[in-house]
Amino acid sequence: MNNEPFEPRIVAFFCNWCTYTAADLAGVSRLKYAPNTRVIRVMCSGRIDPQFILTALAKGADGVLIGGCHPNDCHYAEGNYKMLRRFQLLKRLLQDFGVEESRVRLEWISAAEGDKVKSVINEMTEQLRALGPLGMPAKFAAWDQEVEELQHQVDEASETEAAHA
Amino acid sequence: MKDEPEIRIGFYVCHCGTNIAAMIDCQAVARYAAQLPFVAVSRDYKYMCSDPGQELIQRDIKEHALNRIVVASCSPLLHEHTFRNATEKGGLNPYFFHMVNLREHNSWVHSDGSKATAKAFAQIRAAIARVPHHKALEVLQVPIHPDVLVVGGGIAGIHAALTLANAGKKVYLVEREPTIGGHMAKFDKTFPTLDCAACILTPKMSQVKSHPKITLWSFSEVVKLDGYVGNYQITVKHKPRYVNEDLCVGCLECIPACVFKTPKFPDEFNQNLGKRKPVYIPFPQATPQVVLIDPEVCLNLKTGKCKQTCVEACGDRQAIDFDQRETFDDIKVGNVIVATGFKTFDAHRIPQYGYGAFPNVFTSLEVERMINTSGPTSGAIVGRDGKHPDTVGFILCVGSRDEKTNKWCSRTCCMHSMKLAQLIKEHCPRTEVYIFYMDIRAPGKGAEEFYDKSLRMGIRFIRGRVAEVTDWAVTPEEEGRLVVRCEDTMAGFVRRIPFDMIVLAIGKEPQADAQDVRRLFNMSCGTEGFFLERHPKLAPVSTFTDGIFIAGACQGPKDIPDTVAQAGAAAAEAMVLIDQGHIEIEPNTAHISEVDCSGCKSCLPLCPYTAIAFIETTKKASINAALCKGCGTCVAACPSGSITQNLFEDDEIFSEIAGVLAYE
Numbered sequence: 001m002n003n004e005p006f007e008p009r010i011v012a013f014f015c016n017w018c019t020y021t022a023a024d025l026a027g028v029s030r031l032k033y034a035p036n037t038r039v040i041r042v043m044c045s046g047r048i049d050p051q052f053i054l055t056a057l058a059k060g061a062d063g064v065l066i067g068g069c070h071p072n073d074c075h076y077a078e079g080n081y082k083m084l085r086r087f088q089l090l091k092r093l094l095q096d097f098g099v100e101e102s103r104v105r106l107e108w109i110s111a112a113e114g115d116k117v118k119s120v121i122n123e124m125t126e127q128l129r130a131l132g133p134l135g136m137p138a139k140f141a142a143w144d145q146e147v148e149e150l151q152h153q154v155d156e157a158s159e160t161e162a163a164h165a
Numbered sequence: 166m167k168d169e170p171e172i173r174i175g176f177y178v179c180h181c182g183t184n185i186a187a188m189i190d191c192q193a194v195a196r197y198a199a200q201l202p203f204v205a206v207s208r209d210y211k212y213m214c215s216d217p218g219q220e221l222i223q224r225d226i227k228e229h230a231l232n233r234i235v236v237a238s239c240s241p242l243l244h245e246h247t248f249r250n251a252t253e254k255g256g257l258n259p260y261f262f263h264m265v266n267l268r269e270h271n272s273w274v275h276s277d278g279s280k281a282t283a284k285a286f287a288q289i290r291a292a293i294a295r296v297p298h299h300k301a302l303e304v305l306q307v308p309i310h311p312d313v314l315v316v317g318g319g320i321a322g323i324h325a326a327l328t329l330a331n332a333g334k335k336v337y338l339v340e341r342e343p344t345i346g347g348h349m350a351k352f353d354k355t356f357p358t359l360d361c362a363a364c365i366l367t368p369k370m371s372q373v374k375s376h377p378k379i380t381l382w383s384f385s386e387v388v389k390l391d392g393y394v395g396n397y398q399i400t401v402k403h404k405p406r407y408v409n410e411d412l413c414v415g416c417l418e419c420i421p422a423c424v425f426k427t428p429k430f431p432d433e434f435n436q437n438l439g440k441r442k443p444v445y446i447p448f449p450q451a452t453p454q455v456v457l458i459d460p461e462v463c464l465n466l467k468t469g470k471c472k473q474t475c476v477e478a479c480g481d482r483q484a485i486d487f488d489q490r491e492t493f494d495d496i497k498v499g500n501v502i503v504a505t506g507f508k509t510f511d512a513h514r515i516p517q518y519g520y521g522a523f524p525n526v527f528t529s530l531e532v533e534r535m536i537n538t539s540g541p542t543s544g545a546i547v548g549r550d551g552k553h554p555d556t557v558g559f560i561l562c563v564g565s566r567d568e569k570t571n572k573w574c575s576r577t578c579c580m581h582s583m584k585l586a587q588l589i590k591e592h593c594p595r596t597e598v599y600i601f602y603m604d605i606r607a608p609g610k611g612a613e614e615f616y617d618k619s620l621r622m623g624i625r626f627i628r629g630r631v632a633e634v635t636d637w638a639v640t641p642e643e644e645g646r647l648v649v650r651c652e653d654t655m656a657g658f659v660r661r662i663p664f665d666m667i668v669l670a671i672g673k674e675p676q677a678d679a680q681d682v683r684r685l686f687n688m689s690c691g692t693e694g695f696f697l698e699r700h701p702k703l704a705p706v707s708t709f710t711d712g713i714f715i716a717g718a719c720q721g722p723k724d725i726p727d728t729v730a731q732a733g734a735a736a737a738e739a740m741v742l743i744d745q746g747h748i749e750i751e752p753n754t755a756h757i758s759e760v761d762c763s764g765c766k767s768c769l770p771l772c773p774y775t776a777i778a779f780i781e782t783t784k785k786a787s788i789n790a791a792l793c794k795g796c797g798t799c800v801a802a803c804p805s806g807s808i809t810q811n812l813f814e815d816d817e818i819f820s821e822i823a824g825v826l827a828y829e
Contacts, residue, residue: 011826021689023269026269027274028269033275035271035277035280035281038284040825042813043795044796046798047796047797047810049800051815055822056822059823061826079773079797111689112689118274
């Protein structure tokens with residue numbers, strides 16, 4: 001990290017018909033936004049498995065952004081509602097894990113809202129900069145080490161016990 | 166898996182001229198890709214979408230025995246098809262290709278070159294991690310039903326329907342009003358040629374009615390659309406006109422026979438300036454030439470107590486049917502052209518212009534009806550006080566180019582107002598006509614000359630946005646007249662000019678129910694509410710849903726020539742699909758592994774297309790690929806992970822996630 005300011009990494013899942021197209025529109029309109037987001041295209045926000053979000057966080061993302069069509073506008077009628085339901089459950093789970101609420105965000109962005117892509121990404125990047133890294137890979141490594149040490153202690157204890165016996 | 170050959174990826178990064186290369190270090194990207202796992206060839210090239218670019222891929226596939234292709238260039242929505250074709254021409258299954266969006270999602274939206282290049286590394290790493298999981302897929306071919314539905318019977322719908330029908334295609338034209346013709350039927354003359362609108366429109370209207378290939382359903386609405394490109398099932402509702410369309414001969418004898426001796430009710434076609442009876446025909450050339458009865462005001466339909474003199478006048482024809490109810494028709498078509506037009510701006514929304522408050526403030530569409538010889542005043546320009554005006558002031562951009570109402574330009578109100586001004590001058594040369602404008606927008610053939618003619622005719626142009634229209638007189642000359650207060654930005658001072666009549670050149674807006682229509686046909690709207698085209702330049706009449714096309718002012722404000730041009734284009738696009746006979750559908754459907762399915766039925770209620778069925782004999786779920794549209798919602802919800810979506814398999818997406826995060 002050194003003196004360089006912290007730059008969060010955001011994994012975004014955008015639906016093909018609304019939000020991905022809106023991000024294309026932002027490009028065509030030459031809107032400028034923070035380069036911290038990496039977009040993964042899915043056909044519908046309904047395709048987004050909660051595991052995708054958890055995996056992204058586990059593998060080093062500092063935040064996850066989900067973009068879908070506005071309610072009533074889904075290209076597949078209701079995939080966005082299915083995503084919303086999962087999102088509500090997942091949010092509670094993440095809270096219990098101690099993952100801050102603003103790290104995972106769901107936004108409805110229509111194909112015409114290129115400027116919303118810009119403002120959401122900029123806003124989320126700002127929030128995550130202030131929040132700092134999530135650092136799950138490092139935490140996993142620390143936990144693994146902790147468990148290893150505990151195991152070591154247990155092994156040692158049982159060895160001494162065996163020697164005494 | 167073991168039998169599969171070693172993965173050999175060809176990676177190509179496109180400069181797109183300087184569009185990508187000016188922001189992203191393409192050579193560094195190519196070098197970075199070269200050392201990633203499975204990459205056999207990594208190149209940067211000026212224009213990958215050009216023929217030499219595509220040939221490069223094809224040659225490399227053969228020379229380097231490539232079996233996966235990744236191109237990092239523009240949006241897949243633009244060129245995925247191009248590169249899949251190139252991959253196929255090189256001898257590979259086209260679905261072994263994957264695209265990285267370095268332009269729309271990177272170089273165009275970032276301003277720091279090193280950060281943009283770092284992001285590009287992450288993007289391509291994801292793609293290179295993803296493609297090894299790609300599988301060869303077969304394209305689904307679905308036949309195209311040759312019939313077409315055209316929604317909206319304005320000039321756009323009429324032209325599209327006639328073009329298709331003349332090419333031998335069967336067309337259903339559905340119009341919600343009692344007659345086709347739309348806004349154009351209300352116009353007197355058309356700019357800049359001043360040819361009479363009726364003279365050029367009504368022959369096309371009667372052609373629609375008599376064409377053997379066109380089924381015209383007026384006073385009808387599309388209520389349901391199911392299916393997909395080439396195979397749409399549509400339900401059309403026919404509203405009751407209380408007159409049997411097949412029996413009515415258009416003799417109009419019932420109208421004078423009505424128990425209401427004089428017309429009493431506002432005439433919508435004439436912008437409520439005239440009156441009509443409960444039994445009426447919107448205008449003399451209405452098509453179909455069939456009367457209708459307004460149930461809101463017809464004595465018999467309201468009270469059941471009427472002498473029914475209309476029925477008597479109809480006599481043996483027995484066309485009048487007070488028991489008529491809504492009926493429905495189910496049709497099958499392959500393509501739909503939506504041409505539902507626009508709505509004019511409601512001038513009440515700008516109260517300072519006095520519409521509704523001062524009787525002699527009119528909208529441009531009202532004056533259009535007034536100046537028409539078949540209109541409510543038989544072509545005479547008269548105020549609501551019954552007087553002929555000596556001075557008329559036109560206010561342009563009412564509900565256009567205005568932060569408070571609509572930001573967009575109506576594209577026609579300059580030309581339309583100049584036309585009305587010229588017609589007023591022609592009808593009564595001593596009338597003083599002023600036009601208050603912000604800018605005169607007269608592009609297009611003959612338009613600038615038309616402006617020039619207006620100036621030569623003595624129409625006065627004052628540049629400045631009008632502050633208000635008031636009846637508060639400060640000089641005796643202003644007494645009893647309407648005063649326009651406006652800064653004359655050419656002269657540099659504020660003026661007060663009294664008029665006898667004010668005409669507000671109202672702007673164009675999306676139809677009030679544009680959002681419902683959009684949902685019905687699975688389209689998108691732009692921020693202003695007009696239907697969104699697939700590409701503003703290269704696919705102006707296509708939508709994001711295959712087989713649904715748009716034409717005319719429902720896509721955005723436009724004049725008659727542009728509307729007709731779009732309608733022709735939409736008809737041609739539909740014919741492309743019809744004449745191909747089939748369309749290839751993206752094979753991104755889902756399928757269930759019968760071995761892994763636990764038969765829990767979680768997926769069944771999630772599918773909006775009822776593509777998933779539960780097979781009772783095997784106690785497993787099964788997906789009908791023909792019905793599946795490839796959203797992937799069931800895949801995400803399957804607890805046993807037994808559902809797979811082609812092109813969006815779990816492994817593919819997990820590798821992408823790992824890929825975008827692998828580069829610090």
